[in-house]
């Protein structure tokens with residue numbers, strides 16, 4: 001085995017967005033940093049690929065929202081090409097040909113809701129205010145390292161006291177709404193405000209994204225809250241599409257990381273983390289080389305970080321036990337299309353591209369969403385799935401040739417484990433089901449299809465390494481968040497192996513193209529090294 005002599009202060013395993021952000025912060029602080037990515041392109045679950053000539057596909061993740069705004073500023077991302085484009089609209093088609101179309105103008109939105117229910121139009125402001133208050137209360141927690149509940153160290157007791165003080169400082173209505181969202185179902189929460197099915201469904205769909213919960217399951221409130229936390233240019237809850245897709249965004253991150261002095265090595269597959277006497281000394285690559293470093297950071301999910309990259313016998317039994325019991329259960333897929341033209345929604349035919357410049361929610365009632373979940377409960381994919389679609393070429397013209405379009409469909413529910421079959425067998429059957437669902441709302445859709453790409457949970461796992469295809473790098477529900485992400489006592493980015501850290505989506509605050517885990521992990525690492533960020 002040959003030994004590579006060039007030594008680094010820090011090696012980051014994985015060049016997804018978290019690995020890139022973490023590497024950029026470490027390099028910015030002055031550490032000689034190397035980011036290792038096994039694929040030929042960086043980005044992980046945030047890539048853009050030309051899968052049909054002239055058509056750019058966001059293979060996996062497709063929109064930006066949760067990105068912590070401090071990262072844009074601290075890593076000077078604008079200088080490196082950061083260009084989020086607002087997703088302006090939210091269209092929910094109905095089975096009777098009508099629709100709910102929300103946009104950027106508050107008064108027009110109220111008028112549109114009033115078309116469906118005067119009661120709901122009157123209630124919308126209170127709902128928006130109540131959710132915004134909870135978001136405001138929760139947001140600081142996303143930007144701080146959570147306390148370690150297993151520790152009696154004075155510093156940790158102070159963190160717990162600060163947390164209690166934060167909760168005490170909030171109005172009781174905000175605490176109560178927060179608790180209802182954190183522990184309850186999105187359907188119950190919405191029932192308090194609204195009567196019309198279409199508005200409830202449009203909002204409730206945010207409560208099921210990436211999770212094995214239906215809108216009437218506990219936990220769906222938390223997912224809806226998480227999805228409300230993002231912002232675009234200071235506008236809470238707004239989503240954007242990065243120029244060139246999420247792959248365009250991770251290219252910006254790569255340029256920033258290199259700009260701060262990090263090196264990126266693609267096509268470099270890490271076999272394991274080298275340890276000696278409870279300390280890491282670097283990484284071994286699958287090609288036999290070794291790279292020395294005092295700090296090794298894994299951006300892979302907790303299963304891989306703790307059970308594959310190191311020998312579990314080097315770790316405390318309780319930690320191994322927690323990670324083995326951590327739930328992943330991916331339930332989402334993607335079906336991406338290259339289209340010959342814009343889909344047709346007859347009732348909006350005179351509005352051109354405007355209704356398509358954002359999200360299209362295919363899931364018109366709470367019952368529709370819940371029935372889609374019923375299939376998954378018994379181990380099959382939804383026969384009438386919920387689709388979160390966007391025609392991205394209406395936002396960024398460069399995604400498709402002139403007059404043509406790309407359409408991304410996030411599909412729910414598609415459980416990782418199928419009862420009596422497997423995803424290699426069912427892939428195209430899922431594609432057909434999704435296409436038929438789009439056809440149900442957009443007649444003539446099939447005639448527009450030039451190319452179709454079906455990405456199942458198994459494909460997600462194989463390509464990105466996200467275990468069981470879980471988009472959050474580990475289910476994002478109460479038992480696996482904050483104090484417990486990824487395991488009690490190990491929620492502060494350290495591991496039991498000195499110098500070995502974690503920074504992926506399976507750590508606090510969680511998944512999505514958010515960068516929060518990577519930034520907080522960098523703070524922890526630099527703090528341990530007594531360096532300033």
Ligand SMILES: Cc1cc2nc3c(=O)[nH]c(=O)nc-3n(C[C@H](O)[C@H](O)[C@H](O)COP(=O)(O)OP(=O)(O)OC[C@H]3O[C@@H](n4cnc5c(N)ncnc54)[C@H](O)[C@@H]3O)c2cc1C
Pocket residue numbers: 013014015016017018019036037038039042043044045046059060061062063064065066268269270271299300332333334410460463464465466469470471472473503504505506511512513514
């Ligand atoms: C289908 C889908 C749709 C999604 N949609 C959205 C969305 O619209 N908006 C949003 O905000 N989030 C979305 N997400 C979630 C989001 O994309 C992920 O949570 C996030 O990208 C994960 O980032 P990460 O850096 O933590 O991990 P990853 O992106 O998984 O990066 C890990 C990297 O490590 C590399 N790697 C693995 N093993 C090794 C090894 N041994 N050696 C070297 N490198 C290795 C992988 O190749 C990968 O590049 C979606 C996810 C999926 C799967």
